[in-house]
Amino acid sequence: MEKIIINGGRPLSGKTELQGSKNSALPILAAAAAVGGVSVIHNCPKLTDVEAAIKILEHIGCKTKREGHTVIVDSSCAERFDIPERLMREMRSSIVFLGALLARFGAGTVSAPGGCEIGLRPIDLHLSSFAAMGVDITERSGILECKAPSGINGCQISLAFPSVGATENIMLAAVSAKGETVITNAAREPEIVDLAEFLNKCGACVSGAGQSIVRIRGVKKLSGAEHRIISDRIVASTIMACCASAGGKVAVSGAITEHLAPIIPVFEAAGCKITAQGGELITEAPKRISRIKSLRTMPYPGFPTDSQAIVMAMLSKADGTSVISEKIFENRFRHVPELIKMGADIRVEDGCVAVVEGVKKLHGARVSACDLRGGCALAVAALGAEDKTVIDNIYHIDRGCEAPEARLSELGADIKRA
Numbered sequence: 001m002e003k004i005i006i007n008g009g010r011p012l013s014g015k016t017e018l019q020g021s022k023n024s025a026l027p028i029l030a031a032a033a034a035v036g037g038v039s040v041i042h043n044c045p046k047l048t049d050v051e052a053a054i055k056i057l058e059h060i061g062c063k064t065k066r067e068g069h070t071v072i073v074d075s076s077c078a079e080r081f082d083i084p085e086r087l088m089r090e091m092r093s094s095i096v097f098l099g100a101l102l103a104r105f106g107a108g109t110v111s112a113p114g115g116c117e118i119g120l121r122p123i124d125l126h127l128s129s130f131a132a133m134g135v136d137i138t139e140r141s142g143i144l145e146c147k148a149p150s151g152i153n154g155c156q157i158s159l160a161f162p163s164v165g166a167t168e169n170i171m172l173a174a175v176s177a178k179g180e181t182v183i184t185n186a187a188r189e190p191e192i193v194d195l196a197e198f199l200n201k202c203g204a205c206v207s208g209a210g211q212s213i214v215r216i217r218g219v220k221k222l223s224g225a226e227h228r229i230i231s232d233r234i235v236a237s238t239i240m241a242c243c244a245s246a247g248g249k250v251a252v253s254g255a256i257t258e259h260l261a262p263i264i265p266v267f268e269a270a271g272c273k274i275t276a277q278g279g280e281l282i283t284e285a286p287k288r289i290s291r292i293k294s295l296r297t298m299p300y301p302g303f304p305t306d307s308q309a310i311v312m313a314m315l316s317k318a319d320g321t322s323v324i325s326e327k328i329f330e331n332r333f334r335h336v337p338e339l340i341k342m343g344a345d346i347r348v349e350d351g352c353v354a355v356v357e358g359v360k361k362l363h364g365a366r367v368s369a370c371d372l373r374g375g376c377a378l379a380v381a382a383l384g385a386e387d388k389t390v391i392d393n394i395y396h397i398d399r400g401c402e403a404p405e406a407r408l409s410e411l412g413a414d415i416k417r418a
């Protein structure tokens with residue numbers, strides 16, 4: 001089992017290029033199957049989750065080729081509409097392939113998706129939306145058989161919660177539906193906008209992405225397109241937190257400042273100096289991080305749940321007490337016991353509130369990544385801790401962060417993979 005070893009206490013400096021967004025790449029790869037023809041997707045990060053999506057594409061009959069960070073998908077020969085359990089279990093996002101299969105074949109057979117165990121993560125909103133679009137859904141021993149015998153019908157869907165995955169799935173299923181689909185209370189994340197831009201390049205008719213009401217008018221003909229995935233705002237925030245924790249000054253090139261609007265003020269409130277100049281986002285760490293009195297995770301444009309763990313790691317050395325409320329997922333504090341092993345003083349109340357009493361120092365320890373962002377949080381803490389930290393179970397980190405040891409080494413961190 002691979003691990004990451006970090007000798008902390010070295011300030012970071014220099015510049016690093018930001019990777020493409022995992023959460024954009026996954027639905028866009030699924031969309032490439034929905035539209036047919038050849039799609040060329042640039043800035044596709046090299047991650048195990050992206051490889052899992054490529055395996056699904058190949059399973060259903062697409063031809064794929066990776067050239068560096070470009071993935072070429074030829075979906076003209078796609079013919080299968082089942083995804084076996086072993087592929088579904090590799091990641092949560094495998095569920096967006098269901099919308100893509102419904103758009104392409106009017107049918108899809110899948111099992112429950114896998115992914116990080118950060119909560120119950122039901123798919124009821126996805127399924128009830130498909131049912132409203134005329135899809136018959138039968139469940140047998142955990143396998144969902146979905147068929148739309150009279151085709152997918154556009155309809156009005158009001159989401160009880162602005163679920164990212166459900167919004168994407170509905171958009172995918174609706175691109176070739178009969179008539180118009182209107183999603184109310186849609187998720188507004190930048191990744192939704194990226195998906196809509198790709199679909200529109202393919203001939204789809206999607207409007208309103210990035211706002212609460214998204215309209216998708218079904219079209220008869222779609223084809224592949226060329227597209228560049230947006231940069232990863234969550235990885236940007238992770239690098240910023242690494243700098244804040246270790247000290248120093250780091251420039252991230254390729255960050256989209258607008259996507260980081262809910263995140264930057266939090267780092268500024270913690271005492272970091274953040275400057276956007278010449279396509280770079282520069283973070284300058286203060287001598288000591290200030291506490292954040294209260295921070296609550298919210299759907300976009302609120303503070304993202306995916307940045308909660310890394311900010312908590314940063315705040316564990318803050319001057320004062322910070323209170324973090326996690327309201328998106330029920331089980332997203334699994335990094336807390338690991339941070340405590342490193343000397344952090346954190347108590348969780350009611351399962352969804354973490355009270356972080358800032359300590360003067362963290363120390364190295366043997367810790368274990370429990371999910372993707374929780375694993376990144378341990379690296380953030382380790383960079384600012386005294387002595388050596390060994391992080392186990394780093395396959396979680398590899399699901400979303402490309403070559404973290406290479407990126408952080410070029411910024412002066414003492415980090416290696418063993």
Ligand code: UD1
Pocket residue numbers: 022023024026092093119120121122123124125126127161162163164165166187191304305306328329330
């Ligand atoms: C996506 C992101 C993930 C991020 C999350 C919230 C991808 C690949 N993953 O996950 O990194 O943390 O958005 O920003 O893009 N829910 C239901 N029923 C449903 C669907 C969701 O109750 O049918 C609930 C979930 O349990 C959760 C909340 O809605 O409590 C948010 O989930 P959702 O927005 O769907 O997250 P994902 O798409 O899984």
